[in-house]
Amino acid sequence: MQTTDTITRSEPSRRRALNFSAGPGALPEAVLEEVREELPVYKNIGTSVLEISHRSPTYTEIAESARTRFRNLLGLGDEWHILFLQGGASLQFYQVPLNFLPDNGSADYLITGSWSKKALKEAKMVGAANVAATSEEDEFTYIPKRGEWKLGTDASYLHFTSNNTIYGTQFHETPNVDVPLVCDASSDFMSRPIDVARYGLIYAGAQKNIGPAGVTVVLVKDDFLGKRRGSLPTLLDYGTHTAKLFHTPPVFAVYMVEKVLKWLEGLGGIGAIEDLNNRKARLLYERIDRTGFYTGTAKADSRSKMNVTFRLPNETLDAAFIKAAADRGLIALKGYRTVGGIRASIYNACPLEAVEALVELMDDFEKENG
Amino acid sequence: MQTTDTITRSEPSRRRALNFSAGPGALPEAVLEEVREELPVYKNIGTSVLEISHRSPTYTEIAESARTRFRNLLGLGDEWHILFLQGGASLQFYQVPLNFLPDNGSADYLITGSWSKKALKEAKMVGAANVAATSEEDEFTYIPKRGEWKLGTDASYLHFTSNNTIYGTQFHETPNVDVPLVCDASSDFMSRPIDVARYGLIYAGAQKNIGPAGVTVVLVKDDFLGKRRGSLPTLLDYGTHTAKLFHTPPVFAVYMVEKVLKWLEGLGGIGAIEDLNNRKARLLYERIDRTGFYTGTAKADSRSKMNVTFRLPNETLDAAFIKAAADRGLIALKGYRTVGGIRASIYNACPLEAVEALVELMDDFEKENG
Numbered sequence: 062m063q064t065t066d067t068i069t070r071s072e073p074s075r076r077r078a079l080n081f082s083a084g085p086g087a088l089p090e091a092v093l094e095e096v097r098e099e100l101p102v103y104k105n106i107g108t109s110v111l112e113i114s115h116r117s118p119t120y121t122e123i124a125e126s127a128r129t130r131f132r133n134l135l136g137l138g139d140e141w142h143i144l145f146l147q148g149g150a151s152l153q154f155y156q157v158p159l160n161f162l163p164d165n166g167s168a169d170y171l172i173t174g175s176w177s178k179k180a181l182k183e184a185k186m187v188g189a190a191n192v193a194a195t196s197e198e199d200e201f202t203y204i205p206k207r208g209e210w211k212l213g214t215d216a217s218y219l220h221f222t223s224n225n226t227i228y229g230t231q232f233h234e235t236p237n238v239d240v241p242l243v244c245d246a247s248s249d250f251m252s253r254p255i256d257v258a259r260y261g262l263i264y265a266g267a268q269k270n271i272g273p274a275g276v277t278v279v280l281v282k283d284d285f286l287g288k289r290r291g292s293l294p295t296l297l298d299y300g301t302h303t304a305k306l307f308h309t310p311p312v313f314a315v316y317m318v319e320k321v322l323k324w325l326e327g328l329g330g331i332g333a334i335e336d337l338n339n340r341k342a343r344l345l346y347e348r349i350d351r352t353g354f355y356t357g358t359a360k361a362d363s364r365s366k367m368n369v370t371f372r373l374p375n376e377t378l379d380a381a382f383i384k385a386a387a388d389r390g391l392i393a394l395k396g397y398r399t400v401g402g403i404r405a406s407i408y409n410a411c412p413l414e415a416v417e418a419l420v421e422l423m424d425d426f427e428k429e430n431g
Numbered sequence: 432m433q434t435t436d437t438i439t440r441s442e443p444s445r446r447r448a449l450n451f452s453a454g455p456g457a458l459p460e461a462v463l464e465e466v467r468e469e470l471p472v473y474k475n476i477g478t479s480v481l482e483i484s485h486r487s488p489t490y491t492e493i494a495e496s497a498r499t500r501f502r503n504l505l506g507l508g509d510e511w512h513i514l515f516l517q518g519g520a521s522l523q524f525y526q527v528p529l530n531f532l533p534d535n536g537s538a539d540y541l542i543t544g545s546w547s548k549k550a551l552k553e554a555k556m557v558g559a560a561n562v563a564a565t566s567e568e569d570e571f572t573y574i575p576k577r578g579e580w581k582l583g584t585d586a587s588y589l590h591f592t593s594n595n596t597i598y599g600t601q602f603h604e605t606p607n608v609d610v611p612l613v614c615d616a617s618s619d620f621m622s623r624p625i626d627v628a629r630y631g632l633i634y635a636g637a638q639k640n641i642g643p644a645g646v647t648v649v650l651v652k653d654d655f656l657g658k659r660r661g662s663l664p665t666l667l668d669y670g671t672h673t674a675k676l677f678h679t680p681p682v683f684a685v686y687m688v689e690k691v692l693k694w695l696e697g698l699g700g701i702g703a704i705e706d707l708n709n710r711k712a713r714l715l716y717e718r719i720d721r722t723g724f725y726t727g728t729a730k731a732d733s734r735s736k737m738n739v740t741f742r743l744p745n746e747t748l749d750a751a752f753i754k755a756a757a758d759r760g761l762i763a764l765k766g767y768r769t770v771g772g773i774r775a776s777i778y779n780a781c782p783l784e785a786v787e788a789l790v791e792l793m794d795d796f797e798k799e800n801g
Contacts, residue, residue: 078478114453147517273682
């Protein structure tokens with residue numbers, strides 16, 4: 062989605078940039094150092110984790126540890142299955158309705174950006190998908206209010222995208238409906254608590270908050286799973302993966318997710334990361350709103366705490382700002398190609414210091430160009 | 432499929448074992464050292480490759496380099512698309528017929544083991560899939576001869592599994608039929624030349640010969656691609672991926688594939704690795720056949736050069752052999768769970784020295800127990 066700008070400073074090459082990439086996003090440096098230490102040999106097994114069977118005790122232990130950490134961090138009971146799949150959110154867009162949109166039923170979709178539109182498109186290939194609300198008429202700058210949703214009468218689930226990376230909007234409340242929620246949580250998963258009792262299924266590509274690209278974490282509740290259709294293609298049937306480890310998982314990506322979750326536990330868990338994410342977002346939005354030089358592109362009540370989108374007075378200044386940022390080692394700040402402007406993605410692994418450095422740049426840049 | 436046994440010797444923990452894992456398999460140590468060197472910062476970009484946008488110049492360059500290396504190594508013309516997908520061979524089992532098995536047509540399948548059976552099962556969910564030949568009645572110990580195949584009259588393609596990891600068999604000749612070949616080459620891809628003119632599509636999970644688990648390489652020819660069905664789910668339509676980079680690829684796995692291909696070029700390319708693989712296989716099969724102590728489980732004319740399967744006089748000796756191997760740092764030699772015995776997977780990255788060490792062990796073990 063966004064180019065990672067090369068640092069133009071003449072620093073030692075191992076110097077880490079302050080990385081605001083929208084995804085794949087920054088990972089905790091401590092995690093990367095651990096991975097480095099475990100190459101080319103992991104512990105006492107004689108090989109790296111990249112070279113082990115997915116049936117080996119080593120991988121089994123890693124995957125189980127990752128699952129236990131998810132359970133502990135999110136408070137998931139035994140009724141939740143935790144799957145490590147492939148194909149990203151994009152494959153889930155099809156897999157969800159294929160499993161859960163019945164032949165004579167329907168599903169409700171909230172359309173808050175490009176990703177939910179794509180999810181809707183795949184659902185329509187399977188069956189009756191109803192647009193309960195959309196903010197497309199206003200370029201997805203807000204999350205439609207609950208009172209305006211037009212819910213179907215026989216929906217099997219309500220699908221929504223909890224955070225919209227491109228437009229910088231986010232749901233601040235769990236949708237309050239009578240049917241199970243299905244959520245594409247790719248870009249804010251594990252950044253704040255989830256009221257899991259309201260959900261049937263939650264999916265997230267790992268590459269924003271919890272690991273590298275290449276693994277999709279799916280949480281699915283047992284009673285919801287039981288409602289899926291029969292005779293599905295083996296790999297697209299969630300039941301295949303809840304029953305057993307069916308085929309080779311993306312071993313290395315799962316290994317990294319396990320490490321990121323351990324890091325998150327070390328920070329204090331979901332409550333602690335939510336506090337930190339709130340501080341980071343507040344700092345940045347307050348700086349945007351302090352003067353008229355920067356303009357936030359999302360409506361105030363829908364602003365994302367993960368992707369902060371804003372504009373300078375004109376596109377020339379947008380470009381100059383991105384260049385000035387790169388000169389200070391702040392990278393990947395360019396807005397999505399169809400939207401323009403600036404986007405600062407401040408996922409879990411983005412430290413407070415990075416946001417402080419960005420705010421300092423914004424102050425300095427405004428002084429020089431305001 | 433197979434457990435990676437912990438080394439029981441009291442060696443320094445960074446000591447590399449001789450790894451005969453059937454997959455995910457061993458990777459070249461030089462590649463792993465390069466990966467280590469590029470953590471936590473890749474070149475001058477300020478981040479690791481695990482943290483960059485898939486639209487960044489860095490990823491684009493890596494993926495293009497991998498494609499160029501495939502083209503050069505296999506002699507692929509412009510009519511070939513090279514895709515880096517997810518979901519493994521198991522998703523291809525469904526995706527191939529979904530795209531290429533027409534509503535009123537059929538496809539031929541050669542059944543030479545568990546994986547081709549799984550491919551057939553998914554094809555049957557889509558349409559008319561004809562078993563052209565099978566060796567199941569003899570526990571998949573051989574590749575059915577060309578003269579015995581019963582080909583359909585309107586098949587759109589012939590699907591086969593070029594190497595059977597579990598049973599240790601391999602096609603030694605390209606199937607000679609009038610329709611385009613579709614090949615699951617997961618376990619012998621890039622181990623020998625491919626007569627690509629005969630193929631429409633070739634797919635391979637990377638985790639045997641060309642990289643870590645998490646990426647599936649698909650080669651698809653333009654005229655074959657043009658015959659696919661319309662109105663397919665977006666992510667399962669090969670055309671989605673040949674048209675553009677549709678969604679986030681498994682960045683790190685592609686990065687590693689690129690490195691493994693560079694390593695392969697450094698060895699001298701496909702011809703050189705084929706020679707080496709022939710030497711390794713010959714050494715091992717000659718040792719098996721030298722006395723009556725070890726018994727190869729595949730018929731001689733169908734023996735695999737990738738997975739060498741054999742048995743000792745009884746299961747107690749099988750187990751003792753695996754233990755004796757681990758004591759010397761030779762690991763992951765246990766046969767597939769449903770087959771038993773010994774399986775030595777000697778993929779590209781398995782050095783000749785590892786096979787020599789295995790042969791030496793076989794000599795010593797026979798002397799002590801024969």
